[in-house]
Amino acid sequence: MGGTEAARPNRLISSISSTYSKILLNPSYRYLLLLLGAPVNLVVFLFYLVQRKKDDYAAAENRIRSEMLAAGYLEALRTEIMEQQKRKHGFFKQKVNEGQLRQEVDKIVQARFQEVLKERTGKELKLNQQKRLTMADTFGSLIENPLFFIISLIPGLLMYILIFLYSNPYLKYILERLVMTVFVIFGVAVLVFTILHLSPFNPAANILGETATPEQIAAFNKMHGLDQGYLTQLWNNIKGIAYFDLGKSFSGNEEITSSIARKFPITLTLTVISLIIAIAIALPIGIISATRPNSFFDYTFMFVALLGLSIPNFWQGLIFILNFSIKLQWLPATFNPENWLSMIMPVIVLGTGLTASVARMTRSSTLEVINEDYMITARAKGLGKRTILMKHAVRNAIIPIITVIGLQFGGMLGGSAVTEKVFNISGIGSYIVDKQFIPDIPAIMGGVVYTAITISLVNVIIDILYAFFDPRIRSKMKQY
Amino acid sequence: MIKKLLSKQETKHQLKSSHEYSQASFTWVISLTLTVILLLNSFDFTGGTIKPWVFTAFAVYALFTIIQIIITLLIRRDLRSQGEIRRSTRILGYIQLLSIVTGNLFTVTFGFNLIKKQKPPEYTIAVYMLLTQLFVIAVSALNLFKPYVSNTFLPAMATLLIMAIIQLVALILVARYVKTNYAHPRMIWLAFPIILTAVTGNIFALVLGINLLAKIRKNGNPAMTRWGDVWVKLTANQTAMSGLFFVVFLFCLSVSSLFTFDYSIAIDNNYSAILQPPSLAYPFGTDNFGRDLFSRIVFGARISLIVGFASTAIPVIIGGVLGAISGYYGRHTDNIIMRLLDVLYAIPGILLAIAIIAAFGANTVNLILALSVGAIPTYARTMRANVLLVSTFEYVDAARAFGSSNFSIIFKHIVPNSLAPMIVKSTLTIGAAVISTSSLSYLGLGVEPHIPEWGNILKIGSTYLETHSYLAIYPGLAIIALVLSFNFLGDGLRDALDPKLD
Numbered sequence: 003m004g005g006t007e008a009a010r011p012n013r014l015i016s017s018i019s020s021t022y023s024k025i026l027l028n029p030s031y032r033y034l035l036l037l038l039g040a041p042v043n044l045v046v047f048l049f050y051l052v053q054r055k056k057d058d059y060a061a062a063e064n065r066i067r068s069e070m071l072a073a074g075y076l077e078a079l080r081t082e083i084m085e086q087q088k089r090k091h092g093f094f095k096q097k098v099n100e101g102q103l104r105q106e107v108d109k110i111v112q113a114r115f116q117e118v119l120k121e122r123t124g125k126e127l128k129l130n131q132q133k134r135l136t137m138a139d140t141f142g143s144l145i146e147n148p149l150f151f152i153i154s155l156i157p158g159l160l161m162y163i164l165i166f167l168y169s170n171p172y173l174k175y176i177l178e179r180l181v182m183t184v185f186v187i188f189g190v191a192v193l194v195f196t197i198l199h200l201s202p203f204n205p206a207a208n209i210l211g212e213t214a215t216p217e218q219i220a221a222f223n224k225m226h227g228l229d230q231g232y233l234t235q236l237w238n239n240i241k242g243i244a245y246f247d248l249g250k251s252f253s254g255n256e257e258i259t260s261s262i263a264r265k266f267p268i269t270l271t272l273t274v275i276s277l278i279i280a281i282a283i284a285l286p287i288g289i290i291s292a293t294r295p296n297s298f299f300d301y302t303f304m305f306v307a308l309l310g311l312s313i314p315n316f317w318q319g320l321i322f323i324l325n326f327s328i329k330l331q332w333l334p335a336t337f338n339p340e341n342w343l344s345m346i347m348p349v350i351v352l353g354t355g356l357t358a359s360v361a362r363m364t365r366s367s368t369l370e371v372i373n374e375d376y377m378i379t380a381r382a383k384g385l386g387k388r389t390i391l392m393k394h395a396v397r398n399a400i401i402p403i404i405t406v407i408g409l410q411f412g413g414m415l416g417g418s419a420v421t422e423k424v425f426n427i428s429g430i431g432s433y434i435v436d437k438q439f440i441p442d443i444p445a446i447m448g449g450v451v452y453t454a455i456t457i458s459l460v461n462v463i464i465d466i467l468y469a470f471f472d473p474r475i476r477s478k479m480k481q482y
Numbered sequence: 483m484i485k486k487l488l489s490k491q492e493t494k495h496q497l498k499s500s501h502e503y504s505q506a507s508f509t510w511v512i513s514l515t516l517t518v519i520l521l522l523n524s525f526d527f528t529g530g531t532i533k534p535w536v537f538t539a540f541a542v543y544a545l546f547t548i549i550q551i552i553i554t555l556l557i558r559r560d561l562r563s564q565g566e567i568r569r570s571t572r573i574l575g576y577i578q579l580l581s582i583v584t585g586n587l588f589t590v591t592f593g594f595n596l597i598k599k600q601k602p603p604e605y606t607i608a609v610y611m612l613l614t615q616l617f618v619i620a621v622s623a624l625n626l627f628k629p630y631v632s633n634t635f636l637p638a639m640a641t642l643l644i645m646a647i648i649q650l651v652a653l654i655l656v657a658r659y660v661k662t663n664y665a666h667p668r669m670i671w672l673a674f675p676i677i678l679t680a681v682t683g684n685i686f687a688l689v690l691g692i693n694l695l696a697k698i699r700k701n702g703n704p705a706m707t708r709w710g711d712v713w714v715k716l717t718a719n720q721t722a723m724s725g726l727f728f729v730v731f732l733f734c735l736s737v738s739s740l741f742t743f744d745y746s747i748a749i750d751n752n753y754s755a756i757l758q759p760p761s762l763a764y765p766f767g768t769d770n771f772g773r774d775l776f777s778r779i780v781f782g783a784r785i786s787l788i789v790g791f792a793s794t795a796i797p798v799i800i801g802g803v804l805g806a807i808s809g810y811y812g813r814h815t816d817n818i819i820m821r822l823l824d825v826l827y828a829i830p831g832i833l834l835a836i837a838i839i840a841a842f843g844a845n846t847v848n849l850i851l852a853l854s855v856g857a858i859p860t861y862a863r864t865m866r867a868n869v870l871l872v873s874t875f876e877y878v879d880a881a882r883a884f885g886s887s888n889f890s891i892i893f894k895h896i897v898p899n900s901l902a903p904m905i906v907k908s909t910l911t912i913g914a915a916v917i918s919t920s921s922l923s924y925l926g927l928g929v930e931p932h933i934p935e936w937g938n939i940l941k942i943g944s945t946y947l948e949t950h951s952y953l954a955i956y957p958g959l960a961i962i963a964l965v966l967s968f969n970f971l972g973d974g975l976r977d978a979l980d981p982k983l984d
Contacts, residue, residue: 182824189825194837201841308973312965314917316924317958320944328948416830420921434833435925438840450837454828
């Protein structure tokens with residue numbers, strides 16, 4: 003019992019030191035590690051400098067150097083290089099004076115000498131099975147001392163967290179993915195702001211009207227910070243997005259983030275409901291079509307799917323309103339959060355494109371795996387048709403389908419602007435469209451960037467889910 | 483027992499492998515659907531009366547659908563009893579040719595396919611070329627019912643008719659003298675006038691001319707070029723050809739409408755004819771300013787095609803070049819380019835377009851630019867994936883060993899060999915661009931409101947939904963037909979080019 007308890011901290015420490023040495027070899031993580039654990043690394047570096055002096059390597063190097071000097075290697079090298087340089091200058095017909103030539107030769111000789119010395123020392127050490135001391139070795143020997151580990155825990159906490167994250171491939175992958183997302187979101191904010199900033203329109207003149215005096219316009223610009231430079235405004239907007247405080251909109255005197263927070267859930271609810279319904283319809287249709295390729299079912303379903311891809315959302319909405327609200331009077335024409343009947347039409351209209359593309363993707367990716375060898379094996383084993391389809395075909399075909407769903411979700415969230423306008427839904431899409439006529443820079447920016455953030459987060463979650471669904475991706479992640 | 487099973491298998495296989503049989507089944511299903519739609523539309527449900535014109539059309543359609551079903555059954559019998567289609571059945575195809583007066587594209591093309599046993603791709607292309615020309619003439623001739631026509635109407639119609647006659651002669655000659663691997667050398671004198679008739683925008687004529695010249699050049703050589711191979715596969719695919727037909731038809735109509743349609747009928751207010759229901763003078767009725775909806779839709783096709791093609795071509799070129807550079811050079815170049823494009827990729831296309839239009843104003847040029855910017859990353863990714871694959875091939879190493887520069891390796895060797903997925907992808911996304919165009923116009927963010935564009939027409943129509951719903955229905959149908967055609971064509975191209983798409 004005592005043995006295992008002693009082994010546990012040992013294993014922890016050995017894994018820390020091995021990860022430390024691994025990170026030092028990684029070109030991009032190295033600097034991060036050195037920076038995060040700067041105080042600890044400084045101590046380690048001092049120890050390293052001290053220990054290196056009495057290292058096997060230093061001793062062997064000194065010995066070999068004196069051996070080489072005694073053998074007259076340096077002189078022989080110098081004459082050889084001198085000869086070479088002279089011949090080279092002769093060939094290219096270059097005129098070089100004596101001093102310059104000597105300088106050149108000295109430089110080359112020094113470099114060559116060091117190179118040979120290093121090579122011979124390395125060979126010698128290898129023969130005697132010795133190793134050159136590295137920074138990671140010093141760290142490893144230091145951390146074996148529990149006192150050092152405990153003292154360094156506080157100044158080097160960030161470094162240890164990094165080591166912990168790096169040692170686990172999933173955590174490392176998730177961390178990298180999140181850092182990438184933060185950069186992308188930052189880029190989106192910069193891009194959208196720059197586009198709106200370049201606009202030739204003058205929001206002040208649009209809102210205050212043609213009769214506005216220059217003083218009024220200047221006051222307006224001052225109130226909304228429009229008189230500041232590009233970088234200041236950009237920084238303020240990015241800060242506003244991070245702190246959920248984008249100030250007041252240009253017209254209407256409302257808090258932008260609070261109105262976005264009011265409108266966003268409406269759009270998100272509609273999108274998620276239609277996403278779920280779309281998947282529930284599309285997956286079975288795609289699988290049925292794939293199991294009976296080129297049958298009447300298949301052709302009909304796929305034709306309907308293609309039709310669904312080709313119908314513009316707003317036209318479909320108009321036709322629905324015409325038939326179900328005006329002619330038959332079954333469903334209300336405008337959206338009202340309290341009345342669930344009014345959700346039916348927008349949900350169907352939003353989900354049509356997604357249903358169509360998921361059904362097409364399901365069909366093609368199931369068709370691809372359905373002729374694989376392992377399907378024949380499964381059939382030969384005598385498995386039931388259902389089991390074969392569900393466990394062997396669909397599980398292998400699901401990855402590209404999830405990708406399509408993730409991509410389409412973004413398209414749906416962005417494309418909801420049109421549907422919201424048709425059904426008079428006060429969601430984020432119609433908010434952006436209403437604000438663009440001014441143009442109300444912080445409001446448009448907030449709407450677009452928060453939508454982009456949502457989409458990016460959904461895609462991160464999907465990417466992480468892959469790792470849990472697909473053992474192939476998991477094993478690839480471990481190797482990397 | 484076993485023998486019976488075997489023969490059953492065999493017939494099934496024969497039925498499946500017969501191209502004519504599958505086309506016949508497809509045709510009667512589509513034709514029946516059209517007939518039912520006409521039947522439903524011929525009744526006025528509120529008044530309980532029958533619309534005589536629509537009902538007549540229904541009757542004619544029903545007649546040809548019945549003939550089609552009979553032919554399908556005959557083909558089935560022939561294939562079962564003899565394994566091939568009899569001459570007497572093939573002759574029935576001439577009856578289906580008559581259905582051209584109804585404008586039923588599917589039965590006509592089926593008729594043309596049935597009467598000829600060996601069909602080189604040139605024959606099919608020639609059929610579609612002639613049909614396109616005839617459809618354009620028929621649609622343009624509807625202007626005769628208008629109170630006045632444009633000054634160039636008569637000469638333009640005469641030119642179109644002469645071209646149609648040339649193309650008819652060409653079709654007959656192609657049917658007689660062009661075989662699968664051989665074309666009569668004198669056909670070269672036919673190819674040039676055919677190419678000339680393509681000035682009306684009839685792309686089929688251009689393709690036919692080029693194909694004829696190519697075939698004459700390699701007469702007797704059984705080798706297959708990529709171009710020829712693609713056309714063999716594409717012409718065998720009925721849905722893809724219907725899609726291509728509609729796109730070419732709209733393009734040809736847009737070009738001819740410059741001379742045969744009067745722009746003023748589409749844009750000038752005519753208060754004596756406000757909100758007229760569909761009639762012969764106004765086939766789709768008139769809107770709230772008395773403008774002819776039919777002419778507006780015809781002129782709107784031009785905008786949709788221009789915006790669709792331009793906003794696909796720009797990102798294909800920019801994204802393609804960025805993707806090629808990124809895939810070829812790899813490492814840091816790749817990282818920088820792709821990470822920057824990730825930023826663009828994170829914003830949904832429509833929202834980015836709205837932001838750009840909000841900043842720079844709503845007009846056609848800004849619309850094209852706004853739609854293009856959002857589409858760059860997808861094309862760059864497709865191109866990069868292909869370039870990564872193609873640059874591992876031996877001919878790239880060979881080119882490098884010869885001392886070609888990186889620039890010439892990329893654009894002479896790698897890019898031409900990684901174009902197939904780009905072509906397929908761009909065909910499929912032109913449809914999406916058409917939808918985006920009309921959606922943005924509907925929101926008031928696209929084409930300027932005074933230009934007859936399909937989204938703009940729909941915007942007006944949506945306000946008259948209750949009283950004059952045809953104002954919203956017809957432009958929507960036009961959009962769906964165009965997008966559906968591009969999707970059919972894209973699917974067909976994907977099958978013909980067979981790129982490994984993700």
